[in-house]
Amino acid sequence: MSHYRFVTPHRTGKWYPDLLSAQRQAATIGAGFLDPRSGMFYPYKDSRLEVGQPGRKA
16 A cells, blocks of 8 residues: 655655545645646646655655
8 A cells, every 4th residue: 555745845745645635735835736626636846746655764
């Protein structure tokens, strides 16, 4: 089982158990925007998605 977080050049998000939760919270660190109408996620420039395994150092 993987976990997900978004990272910008200046901030790092928390780990979330699913991609949708990470996308919903991306705006709090300035990593992207989840459009509630279409469900599409738009990452901002220089943000990236990290995928990790619980219990392992990222």
